Amino acid sequence: MRLRRLVPLMVILGLPQPGSAQSSTYGLGKTPTAEEIRSWDIAISPTGKELPPGSGSAKEGAPLYAQKCAACHGATGYGGRAPQLIRSENTTLPPGAKAPPCLSPCIRNETVMGIYSPYATTIWDYINRGMPFGKEGTLTPNEVYALTAFLLYKNGVIAEEQVLDAQSLPQVKMPNRDGYVLPEWKHGMPRPFPNKP
């Protein structure tokens, strides 16, 4: 019933109709199949219910980090040309190197993703979809679990021997979990973020 009522609206808007292969207006594109939508839908939510099977620990992540991440992020997760990943109280700059510039948004000890992110699943998701830069999509789920564990361990959030998997990763209590409360704002009040349009 619902679908039948929607179809005339979709015709008016020139949207592809369910089941039709091409847009009626432009004759372009095609309706994605359920399988195509599944393969694009890789986002991992805070509940972690979309996480794939697999597991990894910081011990397994350490050699992976050295091999696949250190060239850009620095051997100690600090001082490389890519953003800082490990807070620098736990790390040292390579000999002769200057402290890296503060990138925008400014990433410093307190704001590295392994500390600042409200959910550990976000780190898994970011590494899984975006890293290594230029070779995205090459890491296995086990490797992503191990690298996430390595970064969380190095930032003092989990123990070295903790194994992360689809069940334990969403349970990690991030230190900044409650740091994202939006200021109360009502219509007519000044904007809460004055430097934003």
Ligand code: HEC
């Ligand atoms: C070729 C260089 C390169 C390699 C190799 C690389 N990265 Fe990155 N990484 C980057 C760059 C550049 C960014 C910033 C991207 C942006 O902000 O759009 C980044 C960002 C990140 C961030 C987000 C940092 C933040 O606070 O916003 C994480 C986490 C990360 N990388 C993890 C990894 C891991 C884990 C590996 C190894 C599997 C890896 N990266 C390998 C270049 C690299």
